Amino acid sequence: MRNRIAHWLQGRGYRGVIIGLPYLWLLLFFFIPFCLVLAISFGSRTPTAPPFGYGGEHPWISFVGYARLFQDDLYLRAFLVSLSNAATATVLCLLLGYPMSLALTRVSASWRNILLMLVILPFWTSFLLRVYAWMGLMGKNSWFNGLLTDAYNLLTPASWAITSVPMMHSNFAVVLVMVYTYLPFMILPLYANLERLDPVLDEAAMDLGSRPFRVFLDVTLPQSIPGIIAGAMLVFIPAAGELVIPTLVGDASSPMIGRVIADEFSSASDWPMAASVAIVLLLLMVGPMMLYTHYQGRAEAGEEP
Protein backbone atom coordinates (compact mmCIF):
# COMPACT_ATOMS: atom_id res chain seq x y z
CA MET A 1 0.00 0.00 0.00
CA ARG A 2 2.70 2.43 1.05
CA ASN A 3 4.73 1.51 -1.97
CA ARG A 4 1.80 2.14 -4.25
CA ILE A 5 1.26 5.62 -2.82
CA ALA A 6 4.95 6.40 -3.24
CA HIS A 7 4.81 5.12 -6.81
CA TRP A 8 1.74 7.22 -7.57
CA LEU A 9 3.37 10.32 -6.07
CA GLN A 10 6.44 9.86 -8.25
CA GLY A 11 4.40 9.54 -11.41
CA ARG A 12 0.93 10.92 -12.07
CA GLY A 13 0.63 12.05 -8.47
CA TYR A 14 3.02 14.94 -9.05
CA ARG A 15 0.55 16.75 -11.25
CA GLY A 16 -2.27 15.73 -8.97
CA VAL A 17 -0.69 17.30 -5.90
CA ILE A 18 0.59 20.47 -7.59
CA ILE A 19 -2.75 21.17 -9.25
CA GLY A 20 -4.99 19.65 -6.59
CA LEU A 21 -3.90 21.36 -3.40
CA PRO A 22 -4.32 25.01 -4.46
CA TYR A 23 -7.44 24.05 -6.44
CA LEU A 24 -9.03 22.41 -3.41
CA TRP A 25 -8.07 25.33 -1.19
CA LEU A 26 -9.60 27.94 -3.48
CA LEU A 27 -12.74 25.86 -3.97
CA LEU A 28 -13.16 25.45 -0.23
CA PHE A 29 -12.32 28.94 0.97
CA PHE A 30 -13.22 31.12 -2.00
CA PHE A 31 -15.68 29.40 -4.31
CA ILE A 32 -17.93 27.84 -1.63
CA PRO A 33 -18.17 31.11 0.36
CA PHE A 34 -19.12 32.90 -2.85
CA CYS A 35 -21.83 30.31 -3.56
CA LEU A 36 -23.06 30.78 0.01
CA VAL A 37 -23.46 34.51 -0.57
CA LEU A 38 -25.34 33.80 -3.79
CA ALA A 39 -27.61 31.28 -2.03
CA ILE A 40 -28.23 33.53 0.97
CA SER A 41 -29.18 36.43 -1.32
CA PHE A 42 -32.26 34.38 -2.31
CA GLY A 43 -33.15 33.54 1.27
CA SER A 44 -35.35 35.49 3.60
CA ARG A 45 -34.49 37.01 6.92
CA THR A 46 -35.41 34.96 9.99
CA PRO A 47 -34.88 35.52 13.72
CA THR A 48 -32.80 32.31 13.91
CA ALA A 49 -29.01 31.97 14.07
CA PRO A 50 -27.66 32.21 11.40
CA PRO A 51 -30.31 34.76 10.46
CA PHE A 52 -31.67 33.44 7.17
CA GLY A 53 -33.91 30.70 5.93
CA TYR A 54 -35.94 29.53 2.99
CA GLY A 55 -39.76 29.79 3.05
CA GLY A 56 -41.85 26.66 3.43
CA GLU A 57 -43.99 27.28 0.37
CA HIS A 58 -43.25 27.05 -3.30
CA PRO A 59 -41.03 28.62 -4.71
CA TRP A 60 -38.96 28.50 -1.44
CA ILE A 61 -36.57 31.17 -2.56
CA SER A 62 -37.28 34.85 -2.07
CA PHE A 63 -36.38 37.92 -4.05
CA VAL A 64 -37.10 40.31 -1.18
CA GLY A 65 -33.50 41.51 -1.01
CA TYR A 66 -33.32 42.29 -4.71
CA ALA A 67 -36.78 43.92 -4.71
CA ARG A 68 -35.84 46.21 -1.82
CA LEU A 69 -32.82 47.41 -3.77
CA PHE A 70 -35.21 49.20 -6.10
CA GLN A 71 -37.82 50.22 -3.54
CA ASP A 72 -35.63 51.88 -0.93
CA ASP A 73 -33.67 54.72 -2.50
CA LEU A 74 -30.94 54.31 0.12
CA TYR A 75 -29.48 51.51 -2.01
CA LEU A 76 -29.75 53.21 -5.39
CA ARG A 77 -28.20 56.35 -3.92
CA ALA A 78 -25.37 54.34 -2.36
CA PHE A 79 -24.65 52.70 -5.73
CA LEU A 80 -24.68 56.09 -7.47
CA VAL A 81 -22.41 57.72 -4.87
CA SER A 82 -19.97 54.77 -5.05
CA LEU A 83 -19.81 54.71 -8.83
CA SER A 84 -19.46 58.49 -9.15
CA ASN A 85 -16.79 58.71 -6.43
CA ALA A 86 -14.87 55.82 -7.96
CA ALA A 87 -15.16 57.29 -11.48
CA THR A 88 -14.02 60.75 -10.33
CA ALA A 89 -11.06 59.24 -8.46
CA THR A 90 -10.17 57.19 -11.56
CA VAL A 91 -10.20 60.24 -13.86
CA LEU A 92 -8.12 62.28 -11.41
CA CYS A 93 -5.64 59.40 -10.99
CA LEU A 94 -5.32 59.27 -14.78
CA LEU A 95 -4.80 63.04 -15.11
CA LEU A 96 -2.08 62.98 -12.47
CA GLY A 97 -0.69 59.51 -13.13
CA TYR A 98 -0.30 59.75 -16.92
CA PRO A 99 2.14 62.68 -16.93
CA MET A 100 4.00 61.11 -14.00
CA SER A 101 4.37 57.78 -15.82
CA LEU A 102 5.46 59.54 -19.00
CA ALA A 103 7.98 61.60 -17.03
CA LEU A 104 9.35 58.38 -15.50
CA THR A 105 10.18 57.13 -19.00
CA ARG A 106 12.05 60.35 -19.80
CA VAL A 107 14.43 60.60 -16.84
CA SER A 108 17.83 58.91 -16.64
CA ALA A 109 18.00 55.25 -15.62
CA SER A 110 19.46 55.88 -12.17
CA TRP A 111 16.82 58.50 -11.35
CA ARG A 112 14.14 56.22 -12.71
CA ASN A 113 15.00 53.41 -10.27
CA ILE A 114 14.89 55.77 -7.30
CA LEU A 115 11.63 57.38 -8.39
CA LEU A 116 9.98 54.01 -9.08
CA MET A 117 11.02 52.93 -5.59
CA LEU A 118 9.37 56.08 -4.24
CA VAL A 119 6.15 55.23 -6.12
CA ILE A 120 6.13 51.69 -4.73
CA LEU A 121 7.23 52.53 -1.17
CA PRO A 122 3.78 53.76 0.02
CA PHE A 123 2.41 50.36 -1.09
CA TRP A 124 4.45 48.68 1.61
CA THR A 125 3.39 51.05 4.38
CA SER A 126 0.03 50.67 6.01
CA PHE A 127 -2.98 51.61 3.90
CA LEU A 128 -4.85 52.59 7.06
CA LEU A 129 -2.08 54.95 8.13
CA ARG A 130 -2.03 56.62 4.72
CA VAL A 131 -5.75 57.36 5.07
CA TYR A 132 -5.08 58.54 8.59
CA ALA A 133 -2.37 60.93 7.37
CA TRP A 134 -5.03 62.81 5.39
CA MET A 135 -7.38 62.90 8.36
CA GLY A 136 -4.65 64.89 10.10
CA LEU A 137 -4.21 67.25 7.13
CA MET A 138 -7.91 67.85 6.47
CA GLY A 139 -8.95 68.47 10.09
CA LYS A 140 -10.19 71.91 11.13
CA ASN A 141 -7.05 73.08 12.98
CA SER A 142 -4.35 71.58 10.77
CA TRP A 143 -1.67 73.63 9.02
CA PHE A 144 -2.89 72.39 5.64
CA ASN A 145 -6.49 73.42 6.26
CA GLY A 146 -5.22 76.75 7.63
CA LEU A 147 -3.20 77.32 4.46
CA LEU A 148 -6.22 76.64 2.24
CA THR A 149 -8.43 78.83 4.44
CA ASP A 150 -5.98 81.74 4.20
CA ALA A 151 -5.73 81.33 0.44
CA TYR A 152 -9.52 81.28 0.13
CA ASN A 153 -9.96 84.36 2.36
CA LEU A 154 -7.32 86.24 0.40
CA LEU A 155 -9.01 85.60 -2.93
CA THR A 156 -12.64 86.18 -1.94
CA PRO A 157 -14.46 89.27 -0.57
CA ALA A 158 -14.28 89.77 3.20
CA SER A 159 -17.96 88.96 3.64
CA TRP A 160 -17.32 85.39 2.42
CA ALA A 161 -14.57 84.79 4.96
CA ILE A 162 -14.47 81.34 6.59
CA THR A 163 -12.58 80.02 9.62
CA SER A 164 -11.78 76.63 8.09
CA VAL A 165 -12.47 74.64 4.94
CA PRO A 166 -15.06 71.92 5.65
CA MET A 167 -13.16 69.09 3.99
CA MET A 168 -13.66 66.12 6.32
CA HIS A 169 -16.73 63.90 6.05
CA SER A 170 -17.55 64.74 2.45
CA ASN A 171 -17.37 63.06 -0.93
CA PHE A 172 -14.54 65.46 -1.73
CA ALA A 173 -12.49 63.94 1.11
CA VAL A 174 -13.31 60.41 -0.08
CA VAL A 175 -12.19 61.15 -3.65
CA LEU A 176 -9.03 62.94 -2.50
CA VAL A 177 -7.93 60.06 -0.27
CA MET A 178 -8.83 57.52 -2.97
CA VAL A 179 -6.61 59.36 -5.45
CA TYR A 180 -3.86 59.41 -2.84
CA THR A 181 -4.02 55.72 -1.97
CA TYR A 182 -4.73 54.33 -5.46
CA LEU A 183 -2.41 56.50 -7.58
CA PRO A 184 0.39 53.85 -7.62
CA PHE A 185 -2.11 51.35 -9.12
CA MET A 186 -2.52 53.77 -12.04
CA ILE A 187 1.15 54.67 -12.44
CA LEU A 188 2.63 51.16 -12.44
CA PRO A 189 0.68 49.57 -15.36
CA LEU A 190 0.83 52.83 -17.32
CA TYR A 191 4.59 53.06 -16.84
CA ALA A 192 5.00 49.39 -17.82
CA ASN A 193 3.07 50.16 -21.03
CA LEU A 194 4.80 53.45 -21.88
CA GLU A 195 8.25 52.06 -21.18
CA ARG A 196 7.83 49.47 -23.94
CA LEU A 197 6.87 51.95 -26.65
CA ASP A 198 9.44 52.43 -29.35
CA PRO A 199 10.91 55.98 -29.16
CA VAL A 200 11.74 55.72 -32.86
CA LEU A 201 8.06 56.35 -33.69
CA ASP A 202 8.12 59.58 -31.65
CA GLU A 203 11.28 60.71 -33.38
CA ALA A 204 9.90 59.88 -36.80
CA ALA A 205 6.81 62.00 -36.12
CA MET A 206 9.04 64.84 -34.87
CA ASP A 207 11.25 64.62 -37.95
CA LEU A 208 8.17 64.80 -40.12
CA GLY A 209 7.39 68.12 -38.48
CA SER A 210 4.86 67.30 -35.78
CA ARG A 211 4.85 69.49 -32.70
CA PRO A 212 5.47 67.66 -29.38
CA PHE A 213 1.82 67.85 -28.30
CA ARG A 214 0.64 66.49 -31.68
CA VAL A 215 3.17 63.66 -31.39
CA PHE A 216 1.69 62.86 -28.01
CA LEU A 217 -1.90 62.87 -29.32
CA ASP A 218 -1.21 60.95 -32.53
CA VAL A 219 1.57 58.57 -31.53
CA THR A 220 1.98 58.07 -27.77
CA LEU A 221 -1.62 58.25 -26.56
CA PRO A 222 -3.15 55.69 -28.96
CA GLN A 223 -0.42 53.19 -28.12
CA SER A 224 -0.96 53.56 -24.39
CA ILE A 225 -4.68 52.79 -24.36
CA PRO A 226 -4.16 49.26 -22.94
CA GLY A 227 -2.15 50.76 -20.07
CA ILE A 228 -4.78 53.44 -19.48
CA ILE A 229 -7.60 50.90 -19.30
CA ALA A 230 -5.66 48.44 -17.12
CA GLY A 231 -4.68 51.22 -14.70
CA ALA A 232 -8.16 52.74 -14.68
CA MET A 233 -9.81 49.42 -13.83
CA LEU A 234 -7.21 48.75 -11.15
CA VAL A 235 -8.30 52.02 -9.50
CA PHE A 236 -12.02 51.88 -10.27
CA ILE A 237 -12.80 48.33 -9.09
CA PRO A 238 -11.42 48.53 -5.54
CA ALA A 239 -12.53 52.18 -5.20
CA ALA A 240 -16.17 51.30 -5.96
CA GLY A 241 -16.24 48.70 -3.18
CA GLU A 242 -14.11 50.69 -0.74
CA LEU A 243 -15.04 50.46 2.96
CA VAL A 244 -12.18 51.97 4.98
CA ILE A 245 -11.95 55.38 3.27
CA PRO A 246 -15.68 56.28 3.35
CA THR A 247 -15.93 55.10 6.96
CA LEU A 248 -13.07 57.32 8.09
CA VAL A 249 -13.41 60.47 5.96
CA GLY A 250 -16.77 60.04 4.20
CA ASP A 251 -20.17 61.63 4.72
CA ALA A 252 -22.17 59.22 6.92
CA SER A 253 -25.49 60.55 5.56
CA SER A 254 -24.72 59.39 2.00
CA PRO A 255 -22.82 56.11 2.51
CA MET A 256 -20.98 54.22 -0.20
CA ILE A 257 -22.03 50.71 -1.10
CA GLY A 258 -19.24 48.93 0.84
CA ARG A 259 -20.46 50.62 4.00
CA VAL A 260 -24.07 49.63 3.23
CA ILE A 261 -23.08 45.97 2.82
CA ALA A 262 -21.12 45.97 6.08
CA ASP A 263 -23.94 47.73 7.98
CA GLU A 264 -26.68 45.43 6.66
CA PHE A 265 -24.56 42.47 7.67
CA SER A 266 -23.29 43.59 11.08
CA SER A 267 -25.63 46.20 12.59
CA ALA A 268 -28.89 45.17 10.91
CA SER A 269 -27.84 41.49 10.76
CA ASP A 270 -29.90 41.15 7.60
CA TRP A 271 -27.83 38.56 5.73
CA PRO A 272 -30.09 38.20 2.66
CA MET A 273 -30.08 41.98 2.11
CA ALA A 274 -26.29 42.24 2.53
CA ALA A 275 -25.85 39.30 0.15
CA SER A 276 -28.18 40.80 -2.50
CA VAL A 277 -26.33 44.13 -2.43
CA ALA A 278 -23.01 42.27 -2.68
CA ILE A 279 -24.19 40.21 -5.67
CA VAL A 280 -25.43 43.33 -7.49
CA LEU A 281 -22.12 45.10 -6.81
CA LEU A 282 -20.28 42.09 -8.25
CA LEU A 283 -22.53 42.09 -11.33
CA LEU A 284 -21.77 45.78 -11.86
CA MET A 285 -18.05 45.01 -11.61
CA VAL A 286 -18.09 42.15 -14.12
CA GLY A 287 -17.71 44.54 -17.07
CA PRO A 288 -14.74 46.43 -15.61
CA MET A 289 -13.13 43.12 -14.52
CA MET A 290 -13.37 41.71 -18.05
CA LEU A 291 -11.95 44.92 -19.48
CA TYR A 292 -9.08 44.67 -17.02
CA THR A 293 -8.16 41.05 -17.76
CA HIS A 294 -8.44 41.74 -21.48
CA TYR A 295 -6.12 44.77 -21.51
CA GLN A 296 -3.74 43.92 -18.69
CA GLY A 297 -1.67 41.47 -20.71
CA ARG A 298 -1.52 43.87 -23.66
CA ALA A 299 -0.40 46.76 -21.47
CA GLU A 300 2.55 44.70 -20.29
CA ALA A 301 3.42 43.58 -23.78
CA GLY A 302 3.11 47.13 -25.14
CA GLU A 303 0.84 45.91 -27.94
CA GLU A 304 -1.60 48.05 -29.78
CA PRO A 305 -5.22 47.84 -28.61
Next chain:
Amino acid sequence: MRRRPVFLITVMCFGFAFFYIPILSMMVYSFNGSRLATVWGGFSTKWYVSLLSNKQVGAALLLSLKIAVTSATAATILGTMAGITLARFRRFKGRTLFSGLVTAPLIMPEVITGISSLMLFILMAKFLGWPSSRGFATVTLAHITFSMVFVTTIIQSRMLQADRAIEEAAMDLGSKPWAVLFDVTLPVIFPAILSGWLLAFTISLDDVVITSFTTGPGNTTLPLLIWSKVKLGVTPDINALATLTVLVVGVGVALAGYLLNRSEKRRDADARLAYRDND
Protein backbone atom coordinates in the same frame (compact mmCIF):
# COMPACT_ATOMS: atom_id res chain seq x y z
CA MET B 1 18.56 66.33 -28.77
CA ARG B 2 15.08 66.31 -27.34
CA ARG B 3 13.56 69.22 -25.47
CA ARG B 4 13.45 68.84 -21.70
CA PRO B 5 9.88 67.85 -20.84
CA VAL B 6 9.30 70.73 -18.41
CA PHE B 7 5.58 70.12 -18.02
CA LEU B 8 6.03 66.41 -17.28
CA ILE B 9 8.75 67.03 -14.71
CA THR B 10 6.61 69.69 -12.99
CA VAL B 11 3.64 67.34 -12.71
CA MET B 12 5.94 64.60 -11.43
CA CYS B 13 7.33 66.87 -8.70
CA PHE B 14 3.79 67.80 -7.71
CA GLY B 15 2.87 64.10 -7.64
CA PHE B 16 5.74 63.17 -5.37
CA ALA B 17 4.97 66.11 -3.08
CA PHE B 18 1.39 64.82 -2.97
CA PHE B 19 2.70 61.33 -2.07
CA TYR B 20 5.06 62.36 0.67
CA ILE B 21 3.83 65.60 2.29
CA PRO B 22 1.04 63.83 4.25
CA ILE B 23 3.49 61.19 5.48
CA LEU B 24 6.13 63.79 6.43
CA SER B 25 3.51 65.92 8.17
CA MET B 26 2.41 62.89 10.19
CA MET B 27 6.02 62.18 11.16
CA VAL B 28 6.63 65.78 12.26
CA TYR B 29 3.42 65.84 14.33
CA SER B 30 4.42 62.63 16.09
CA PHE B 31 6.87 64.83 18.02
CA ASN B 32 4.14 67.29 18.93
CA GLY B 33 3.86 68.15 22.62
CA SER B 34 0.22 69.17 22.40
CA ARG B 35 -2.61 66.74 23.12
CA LEU B 36 -4.53 68.33 20.24
CA ALA B 37 -3.06 66.28 17.44
CA THR B 38 -3.24 69.02 14.81
CA VAL B 39 -1.97 72.04 16.79
CA TRP B 40 1.76 72.40 17.33
CA GLY B 41 2.71 72.57 21.01
CA GLY B 42 6.48 72.19 21.14
CA PHE B 43 8.82 69.22 20.65
CA SER B 44 8.19 66.12 22.70
CA THR B 45 8.76 62.37 22.55
CA LYS B 46 6.05 61.55 25.07
CA TRP B 47 3.80 59.84 22.49
CA TYR B 48 6.55 57.37 21.74
CA VAL B 49 6.87 56.65 25.46
CA SER B 50 3.14 56.16 25.86
CA LEU B 51 3.03 53.98 22.75
CA LEU B 52 5.91 51.74 23.77
CA SER B 53 4.55 51.29 27.30
CA ASN B 54 1.11 50.32 25.96
CA LYS B 55 0.71 46.57 26.50
CA GLN B 56 -2.29 46.41 24.13
CA VAL B 57 -0.15 47.60 21.23
CA GLY B 58 2.50 44.99 21.96
CA ALA B 59 -0.01 42.15 22.14
CA ALA B 60 -1.74 43.29 18.94
CA LEU B 61 1.57 43.55 17.09
CA LEU B 62 2.55 40.06 18.23
CA LEU B 63 -0.75 38.58 17.04
CA SER B 64 -0.43 40.43 13.70
CA LEU B 65 3.10 39.10 13.19
CA LYS B 66 2.06 35.53 14.08
CA ILE B 67 -0.81 35.65 11.61
CA ALA B 68 1.32 37.32 8.91
CA VAL B 69 4.20 34.81 9.16
CA THR B 70 1.89 31.77 9.19
CA SER B 71 -0.39 32.96 6.42
CA ALA B 72 2.45 34.23 4.22
CA THR B 73 4.26 30.89 4.48
CA ALA B 74 1.17 28.85 3.63
CA ALA B 75 0.14 31.33 0.92
CA THR B 76 3.60 31.10 -0.65
CA ILE B 77 3.47 27.28 -0.79
CA LEU B 78 -0.06 27.19 -2.24
CA GLY B 79 0.50 30.22 -4.48
CA THR B 80 3.71 28.75 -5.90
CA MET B 81 1.91 25.50 -6.71
CA ALA B 82 -0.87 27.43 -8.42
CA GLY B 83 1.65 29.56 -10.34
CA ILE B 84 3.51 26.45 -11.55
CA THR B 85 0.16 24.91 -12.52
CA LEU B 86 -0.84 27.89 -14.65
CA ALA B 87 2.58 28.24 -16.28
CA ARG B 88 3.42 24.56 -16.92
CA PHE B 89 0.22 22.49 -17.15
CA ARG B 90 -1.44 23.77 -20.28
CA ARG B 91 -4.32 21.33 -20.28
CA PHE B 92 -6.17 19.72 -17.40
CA LYS B 93 -9.79 19.27 -16.39
CA GLY B 94 -11.19 22.48 -14.96
CA ARG B 95 -8.38 24.80 -16.01
CA THR B 96 -10.81 27.60 -16.90
CA LEU B 97 -12.44 27.51 -13.47
CA PHE B 98 -9.00 27.32 -11.85
CA SER B 99 -7.67 30.42 -13.61
CA GLY B 100 -10.93 32.19 -12.75
CA LEU B 101 -10.52 31.25 -9.09
CA VAL B 102 -6.99 32.62 -9.14
CA THR B 103 -8.01 35.96 -10.71
CA ALA B 104 -11.27 36.61 -8.86
CA PRO B 105 -9.87 37.25 -5.35
CA LEU B 106 -7.52 39.87 -6.85
CA ILE B 107 -10.44 42.04 -7.92
CA MET B 108 -13.14 41.01 -5.45
CA PRO B 109 -14.11 43.92 -3.16
CA GLU B 110 -12.67 43.19 0.29
CA VAL B 111 -16.04 43.66 2.03
CA ILE B 112 -17.48 40.81 0.02
CA THR B 113 -14.50 38.51 0.61
CA GLY B 114 -14.71 39.30 4.33
CA ILE B 115 -18.44 38.73 4.64
CA SER B 116 -18.41 35.55 2.59
CA SER B 117 -15.56 34.09 4.69
CA LEU B 118 -17.43 34.98 7.87
CA MET B 119 -20.62 33.36 6.54
CA LEU B 120 -18.60 30.21 5.80
CA PHE B 121 -17.08 30.14 9.29
CA ILE B 122 -20.43 30.70 11.00
CA LEU B 123 -22.12 27.96 8.98
CA MET B 124 -19.15 25.61 9.54
CA ALA B 125 -19.38 26.25 13.28
CA LYS B 126 -23.07 25.42 13.21
CA PHE B 127 -22.91 22.28 11.10
CA LEU B 128 -19.38 20.91 11.71
CA GLY B 129 -18.74 22.28 15.18
CA TRP B 130 -15.56 24.06 14.06
CA PRO B 131 -14.42 26.88 14.50
CA SER B 132 -16.02 27.26 17.93
CA SER B 133 -14.53 30.73 18.31
CA ARG B 134 -12.94 33.08 15.82
CA GLY B 135 -9.40 34.37 16.12
CA PHE B 136 -5.94 33.32 14.98
CA ALA B 137 -7.09 30.28 12.96
CA THR B 138 -9.99 31.89 11.08
CA VAL B 139 -8.08 35.09 10.29
CA THR B 140 -5.09 33.06 9.08
CA LEU B 141 -7.29 30.89 6.82
CA ALA B 142 -8.89 33.99 5.28
CA HIS B 143 -5.51 35.70 4.82
CA ILE B 144 -3.99 32.63 3.13
CA THR B 145 -6.87 32.56 0.66
CA PHE B 146 -6.69 36.14 -0.52
CA SER B 147 -2.90 36.55 -0.41
CA MET B 148 -2.02 33.28 -2.20
CA VAL B 149 -3.38 34.62 -5.48
CA PHE B 150 -0.91 37.53 -5.36
CA VAL B 151 1.91 35.01 -4.95
CA THR B 152 0.45 33.07 -7.88
CA THR B 153 0.63 36.05 -10.27
CA ILE B 154 4.28 36.69 -9.31
CA ILE B 155 5.28 33.03 -9.70
CA GLN B 156 3.32 32.58 -12.91
CA SER B 157 4.99 35.50 -14.68
CA ARG B 158 8.43 34.39 -13.41
CA MET B 159 7.81 30.82 -14.62
CA LEU B 160 6.80 32.05 -18.07
CA GLN B 161 10.13 33.88 -18.36
CA ALA B 162 12.19 30.96 -17.04
CA ASP B 163 13.95 28.70 -19.49
CA ARG B 164 12.08 25.40 -19.73
CA ALA B 165 15.06 23.71 -21.32
CA ILE B 166 16.82 23.30 -17.95
CA GLU B 167 13.83 21.45 -16.52
CA GLU B 168 13.56 19.32 -19.63
CA ALA B 169 17.27 18.52 -19.49
CA ALA B 170 16.94 17.34 -15.88
CA MET B 171 13.94 15.25 -16.89
CA ASP B 172 15.83 13.72 -19.85
CA LEU B 173 18.71 12.86 -17.53
CA GLY B 174 16.27 10.76 -15.53
CA SER B 175 15.21 13.03 -12.66
CA LYS B 176 11.82 12.34 -11.15
CA PRO B 177 9.32 15.26 -11.24
CA TRP B 178 9.76 16.08 -7.53
CA ALA B 179 13.55 16.10 -7.87
CA VAL B 180 13.27 18.47 -10.86
CA LEU B 181 10.98 20.70 -8.80
CA PHE B 182 13.25 20.91 -5.76
CA ASP B 183 16.63 20.82 -7.52
CA VAL B 184 15.92 22.92 -10.62
CA THR B 185 12.64 24.83 -10.72
CA LEU B 186 12.45 26.18 -7.16
CA PRO B 187 16.09 27.39 -6.98
CA VAL B 188 15.64 29.18 -10.33
CA ILE B 189 12.51 31.03 -9.23
CA PHE B 190 13.68 31.55 -5.63
CA PRO B 191 13.83 35.40 -5.82
CA ALA B 192 10.22 35.39 -7.05
CA ILE B 193 9.21 33.08 -4.19
CA LEU B 194 10.89 35.45 -1.74
CA SER B 195 9.14 38.53 -3.12
CA GLY B 196 5.87 36.57 -3.14
CA TRP B 197 6.34 35.78 0.55
CA LEU B 198 7.13 39.41 1.34
CA LEU B 199 4.05 40.59 -0.54
CA ALA B 200 1.81 38.05 1.22
CA PHE B 201 3.36 39.04 4.55
CA THR B 202 2.67 42.77 4.07
CA ILE B 203 -0.83 42.15 2.71
CA SER B 204 -1.66 40.14 5.81
CA LEU B 205 0.02 42.59 8.18
CA ASP B 206 -1.85 45.51 6.62
CA ASP B 207 -5.33 44.05 6.30
CA VAL B 208 -8.24 45.68 8.13
CA VAL B 209 -11.45 44.73 6.35
CA ILE B 210 -11.14 40.95 6.03
CA THR B 211 -9.61 40.67 9.50
CA SER B 212 -12.40 42.69 11.06
CA PHE B 213 -14.98 40.24 9.70
CA THR B 214 -13.12 37.01 10.45
CA THR B 215 -11.79 37.71 13.95
CA GLY B 216 -13.63 37.40 17.23
CA PRO B 217 -13.65 39.28 20.55
CA GLY B 218 -10.29 39.51 22.30
CA ASN B 219 -8.27 38.80 19.16
CA THR B 220 -7.25 42.26 17.99
CA THR B 221 -4.53 42.68 15.40
CA LEU B 222 -2.53 45.89 15.12
CA PRO B 223 -4.50 47.29 12.13
CA LEU B 224 -7.75 46.57 13.99
CA LEU B 225 -6.45 48.39 17.07
CA ILE B 226 -5.48 51.38 14.91
CA TRP B 227 -8.83 51.17 13.12
CA SER B 228 -10.82 51.33 16.36
CA LYS B 229 -8.77 54.32 17.56
CA VAL B 230 -8.74 56.20 14.27
CA LYS B 231 -12.50 55.88 13.84
CA LEU B 232 -12.81 58.19 16.85
CA GLY B 233 -10.50 60.81 15.31
CA VAL B 234 -6.86 61.87 15.14
CA THR B 235 -4.77 60.84 18.16
CA PRO B 236 -1.09 61.72 18.66
CA ASP B 237 0.15 58.24 19.59
CA ILE B 238 -1.05 56.92 16.22
CA ASN B 239 1.24 59.53 14.64
CA ALA B 240 4.12 57.98 16.58
CA LEU B 241 3.08 54.49 15.53
CA ALA B 242 2.85 55.61 11.90
CA THR B 243 6.31 57.14 12.03
CA LEU B 244 7.79 53.92 13.41
CA THR B 245 5.97 51.90 10.73
CA VAL B 246 7.25 54.11 7.91
CA LEU B 247 10.81 53.88 9.27
CA VAL B 248 10.73 50.08 9.70
CA VAL B 249 9.17 49.58 6.25
CA GLY B 250 11.54 52.06 4.59
CA VAL B 251 14.62 50.38 6.05
CA GLY B 252 13.18 46.93 5.30
CA VAL B 253 12.38 47.71 1.67
CA ALA B 254 15.77 49.35 1.11
CA LEU B 255 17.56 46.37 2.68
CA ALA B 256 15.50 43.81 0.72
CA GLY B 257 16.17 45.71 -2.51
CA TYR B 258 19.88 45.83 -1.75
CA LEU B 259 20.11 42.11 -0.90
CA LEU B 260 18.08 41.01 -3.94
CA ASN B 261 20.21 43.23 -6.16
CA ARG B 262 23.42 41.81 -4.67
CA SER B 263 22.37 38.17 -4.98
CA GLU B 264 21.33 38.79 -8.59
CA LYS B 265 24.69 40.39 -9.36
CA ARG B 266 26.50 37.51 -7.68
CA ARG B 267 24.50 34.99 -9.69
CA ASP B 268 25.28 36.84 -12.91
CA ALA B 269 28.97 36.88 -12.00
CA ASP B 270 28.85 33.15 -11.20
CA ALA B 271 27.13 32.46 -14.49
CA ARG B 272 29.78 34.43 -16.37
CA LEU B 273 32.57 32.55 -14.57
CA ALA B 274 30.92 29.25 -15.38
CA TYR B 275 30.69 30.12 -19.08
CA ARG B 276 34.32 31.23 -19.14
CA ASP B 277 35.50 28.00 -17.53
CA ASN B 278 33.64 26.00 -20.14
CA ASP B 279 35.27 27.79 -23.06
